[in-house]
Amino acid sequence: MRYVLRRLGFFVATLWTAMTVNFFLPRLMPGNPAIAMMARFHGKLNGQALRAMEVAFGVNAQESLLAQYFAYLRNSAVGHFGTSLTFFPQPVSGVVLGALPWTLGLVGVTTVIAFFLGTLIGMVGAWERGGWFDSILPPVFIVLSAFPYFWIALVSILIFSISLGWLPLGFAYTNGARISLSWPFIGDVLVHAILPGVTIVITSIGGWILTMRNNMIMTLAEDYVRMARAKGLSPLRIMIDYAGRNAILPNLSGFGMSLGFVVSGAILVEYVFSYPGVGYMMLQAVLNEDYPLMQTLFLIITLAVLLAILAVDAITVLLDPRTAAAS
């Protein structure tokens, strides 16, 4: 009971803090959206258009900051996120909903893949400690994880798209293709996801390998693993059911966090690959001072993290009977 209350308090406090930060931060920035928009046009716009935009965006409608803040809280609560300035005059919710599936699909799926692959490699590495598998894969991936993501992405675009021409150099699907649930389109999407996906996995897998390997090594020294060997269980069963299952538990909470960070991690990926997801949108929102869009994205990311943590909490309880008892 106390546990549930604590969790609840934590969620509310986090959400509120995030929303507040996210309200005030952009407002501290100089300039206004109309000016930001002008800047983007590289002088092609007539100077008078600035006035027109200021009127359209309503940026000069002066209201006290506090009033704006409460209006913002109220509107957020009922799912009113306003109109995007970058994608004027589209409603923010539509813009975000259009972009979210792509990000979740690409970055979300690859994060899950990276987690499972990394966990697997860490597990097998620890199991085969000192063997060739363990001496090669973990160190290589751990060093790779310190590489700048965008750089690996750029180099792989150069090699696989531009030089070899094997894979598309960006986008979520072929331009002009009709978005549908047909096999050709899905195939098209998958082909487009290979390069960004693989680069994400390559650069993010190291962390999982490291923690899983360390946990696994600790777990392998536990008496119950020795006990499992003593019982004559098959190595696979010991590795997965006895050592692995226990070793993965500490990793789960990290996984919850990272699932939520999918959205933020997407920024560079989508920037490099012209991927039409929320990460790129975030960057645009910041550059264009698109408060409504920025705030909604922030909110969504925060909510995503919280939801992911909630989900992971639930999974942890399923996997680890002790947590249920502790609460």
Next chain:
Amino acid sequence: MSSAPASAPPASNPEAPAARPTRARARFSVPGNLGRAVLSNRKAMAGATLLAIFVVMALVPGLIAPGAPGAELYPPGQGASFAHPLGTTSYGQDIFTQFIWGARASLIIAVVAGLLSTLLSALIGVSAGYLPGATDGILSLITDVFLIIPAFPLVVVIAAYSKGGGNATIIAVLVVTGWAYGARQLRAQVLSLRNRDFLVAAKLRGERTLRIIVSEILPNMTSLLVANFLGASVYAILTAAGLQFVGLGNVNTDSWGTMLYWAQNNEALQAGLPLWAVAPGLGIALLGGAFALLNYAFDEISNPALRPVRGRGARSDS
């Protein structure tokens, strides 16, 4: 049958034989042994060597590559040659010079941001772990909130806001968004230390709380603090590079991230000047890699259970 107990220890000091500090160096919790430990670990050695090279580059770039990194002095777009080992940029700057000078900014960001966020982590994490009840609750909540608030977008926003502030702002941003993870780890560690009798002993001795934290708890966490510092440094290197790459840093600084920004803007990879992008990219990667390797190895050093098993070689006579 019985003879004089030739080597019997004096009765007053029964444990003397075992008291010789023979196994002292097998323990690594004492910072003094750190260097030795690093030397004995291959991964740590590799990381330390790389780091040493970068440190030299950062300290005396002028010795390795005399000349101003930003000066547009040479014919633009040259390939690698004896005069320009990495060629020149589209603006006629020497890429090698830029590369060497760029180490400094990246290293400074890594070290300073790493240190500051470790400091903040330690302050908040240790206080939360050691102080009871409400203090812990509030500090933990703050930590969690900072963990949850999406860091990179926050970084982007702050960086965009504080444009032109240079490295100081980037570092501030990295610290603000980077400390929470470490604080949480440190808190957990303190919680496990909290009920150790030596802390009770210190309290019973009459030590004040601050002194207990500073001189009894913190020294016990050196390995975690070091790991934390290394992790925070990698985070700083990568995030700063990412920021500079998307153009949110100060584009006039001499850093690898900025070099990449310029290279990317001039499409160095496609335009036949791949070294312009490859060199700083590798620089960041290797610097990050050096920290990562050190960290990886440090896990092994500070946690004996993780030490590598060298399958062969140690087998003795039988």
Next chain:
Amino acid sequence: MRSAIRPSARSGDAVPDPILEVRDIRVEYPTPDGPARAVDRVSFALSPGEFLGIVGESGCGKSTLLFAITRLLAPPARQTAGSIVFKGKNLVQLTERALREVRWRDYSVVMQSAMNALNPVKTIAAQYADAMRAHGQTERGAIRRRSREVLSLVGIDPVHLDSFPHQLSGGMRQRVMIAMALLLSPELIVMDEPTSALDVVAQRSLMAEIKTLQKSLGFAVIFVTHDMSLVGHFSDRLAVMYAGVIVEIGPTRRIFEAPGHPYTQGLLDSFPSVYGPKIPLTGIPGAPPNMLMLPSGCRFHPRCPKVMERCATEAPALYAAGESEIRCLLFDSARA
């Protein structure tokens, strides 16, 4: 003028038809300062149904020996010599796959701390089932039936089969472990300090229970502990270890009545008694040796009250002394 009788030569006639014969086992831990020999040339034999206690101070290599016997040494430990013949098969030569056959069916293990030896995320029933399935018993009903049976044997309500380890008290967990060891009715159960995590009262009552089970089911037991007094009542034979070697082995009663090795004497002298006269005890001066820097000659000589000159240079063998064998030059009748 008796000659030193090597245990291998003797075990055959002392214990007819041993179920387990351990010969010259040596185990090393590689360390930065060279290999630490935690177990050195240990030999003994065990008859069916026999209860062998192994005692010695903390760190003298008891657990290591036990894990070597059960082939459960985990890296970095390495067995560098010796054979372990169990029911006619040399376990050292068996492949991991062949070993899996033998394990649990023919011998099982009870470990020191039941909390750590039970997988915390699986129910007791699942852990029992794993063991039985690994040995060909796949029928659910039979698994369930047998699980209930063994739990009842150790006096635990079978409803606890569906509990997780953390839901049981320490004493119950230990019993669960012992029941698990009985699942496949093995002929040998190896126990590594199975009660040391328990309160004294619980410790004694569990020991009594083990003894009862052993008598009724007839399995042999190797029982490792550092608590000499604990095995006094229960074991048929006793092996006393010091710094990786067996210094004395013989019938328990005999050792308690007339300890031969000065170390054994010292051990017995270190326990105050609740009964009898209150006498000042001296214990054993000094501390156990560092495994990396073992004293030359007899490993006990730096602490030995009866040390002789040759002790520092000459490593004693196990010498027969009545029903016991003692590793002390005092008993070297050949030279004495």
Next chain:
Amino acid sequence: MPLLEAVSLTRHFRIGGLFGRTLHAVDDIGLALREREIVALVGESGSGKSTVARLFAMVFRPTAGDIRFRGRSIGEFRSRRDVLAYRGWVPMVFQDPFSSLNPVHTVGYTLDRGLKLHRPSLSRAEREAEAARVLDSVGLSPGLQMLARYPHELSGGQRQRVGFARALSLQPKVVLADEPVSMLDVSIRIGLLNLMARLCDVDGLSFLYITHDIASARYIAHRVVVMYAGQVVESGPTEEVLHRPVHPYTRLLLSAVPDPRAALDIAATDTGEPPRVIEPGEGCRFRFRCPLAVGLCAEVTPRLRPAAPGHEGACHVTVGPP
């Protein structure tokens, strides 16, 4: 007047938060320690022995009751000076020699800090000399050399002695020794017990010796206090309690004490289950395991009553109802 005395000492812990329950770690106990006396506090795991020590050491505050040092309630010690003084008179030796020394500090540092805080009149050199002297006195010689050692360079027995030295350097009146030998090898254990006895005889120290090893209690203690589930169930002169135990728990405990030379005698039916101390309610807390339990035991908590001069027990059956 006893040197150190607990009167109706009670300590409860709240567990489980909002709808949490109360754990009665120590419930209304009385305990007195005279000068130059070793009192053994025995009882099984979780019976509240450490909690009593920590209450005496002012690690915890009592939920109820009082602790008096030379007749003065220690609750009155409020100023830092008073508290410091008390801590110097009544130091604690910890159960676990491995966790009670900070691995990053030398033996010298540990001792020096204590001296600096408690005996500020000593100069730096005097403190060093004093530390070395105390180390020598507990058999860690040469003391001067020991000062530079780190804990990991010491064996368990040596650490335990450092722990003693740390307490002794403060020139204490009473030492609270919480299971000081439970983690040690037999060969080292006895040496420490001998040291305690000597300190009591020679230097006139008092000890609260906490253990669950009744044989070692007999070996050094003048009096024995038996605790069960947070309460004192029996107390009296050592030989008296051991030879004529009145409480069924004391008897059980004694029957579990190994005497290799004697025949085995233990009720195999007793499970050794931990006592129930979470909201225990009225009634004898041992009744669930007690072979003698009668109806009254479930209704009325037995109180300590004299069974013989200086020997008290709390049992309806053996000592009689209140």
Next chain:
Amino acid sequence: SAAAAGGGEGGTLTISDAQFLWSCGFSPYNPQSNFLSVGVIYETLMFVNTLQNAKVTPWLATSYAWSDDNKVLTFTIRKGVKWTDGQPLTAADIVFTFNLLKKFPALDLNTVWAALSSVAQKGDDQVVMTFNAPSVPYFYYIADQVGIVPEHIWANVKNPVTYADAKPVGTGPFTIERCTPQNVSYVKNPDYWQPGLPKISRIEYPAFTTNPPANAILSTGGAQWGGQFIPNLKAEYLSKSRDNHYWFPPVVNVAIFINQTNPLLKDVAVRRAMAFAIDRGRVAEIGEYGYEPAANQAGIVTPTFASWLDAAELKAAGYTYDPKKAIAILEQAGYKRGPDGVFASPSGKRLSFTIINQSAYTDWVAALQVVSQELAQAGIELHVQNLAGDDYSAKLYNGNFDLAYAYESGGPTPYYEFRQWLYGPASAPIGKSAATNWERYSNKETDALIERYAQTTSASEQQEIMNKLENVLLQDVPLIPVTEQVDWDEYSTGEFVGWPTPADPYAQPFGGYTFPDWEIVVLRLQKK
């Protein structure tokens, strides 16, 4: 490719340009996205060609006429034009369109209602526009920049300001088939009023978030028309195919705007010295890879507007790169060089300035590095402050700068740029946002000249006025044109022909932003 498969017989034109993600709104009055619709979907009354001295081509209007006092402009509307929903275009639609802009000033991107007083229908095919004052230059905004919308649809739009217009109904040669944030697909309007046009069947306009993929797709033949800066054009584009071509016609000046309120910069000697100290050729070479030509101090973009240039005056003024001259000017004006080589005013103020710049425009950042190195040689210290877009713009518009690197929007003649630069009433005090004239130049005579130009349709008079305005730039140096901003235009003749070229500059070449010009281009294009 999948796109080509759906192209039909006319072929699919793919445009490559670095944009942000599409918002899929096509309102012709949304400044962020109107370039996607004005022209190809919403057509204009006339087409005014910037590259051919403002040559006018009739479009939705067949003719226009100014009244004698240049205060009334009358258009005759074309007959037989249909909206893509089948309704006919009428003069009422034009009247409705302009009155919509009046009602909702946020839509009036060119502030035409600053000059207009009324728009009314005359007869069934004429529209009469009345101005407050003679306003000849407004013809360009009214005829060429305002997309005409159908009254029968827009009259029902509640709030045209926030109306996205996802399914636009226009008169143009294309309609929107599909739009996703990543791509806009145009498909030909089969009932277009110019028979036989357009010849191409589809246009795909993908959104690239950064330059490199846009460039890559262009050079690998995935797109046929591009409008972005390609750093190493030869290696990266031209060498890839013999069909790949480029044409970068300059249109406006990139200039150093000099804050006229800065006490040190008030001194014309300082401004002139700077104009001499900058090697425009080198800036163009290093900063712009030589693709953007050096500008001249007269402010006339050449060769585009070469006929307007008073070459003799320019030559006489002699603003060639000459650091010695710069130093001489300063010394003559009483400035003294300090020990650090930087000049100081007689009152001891160092000639040290900060120039604000857009950090996102890497070519400018590079260009300014050259500029600051050059000014340093002439004893003027320059700090470059590269700012994020919004920060930069805020400073620029509010006049919070010493110097600013920037440009103004142009028009079909140099007049437009000069008006933006120099017209005093269009400016604002420091601290208030100025739409144009960011350097806060203020000169009554100049203002009068600019106003007089608006009153005449006489070419010779216009030329005379322009000569005087050029002189203002030469003598007063309110700003220093450094390079000439070009329209980046890369195209492939592999699939389509009919592109504008220097030999046939029938429209501004690149599609993005240069509306309605890109409509003119796609109407000319045809399969090879």
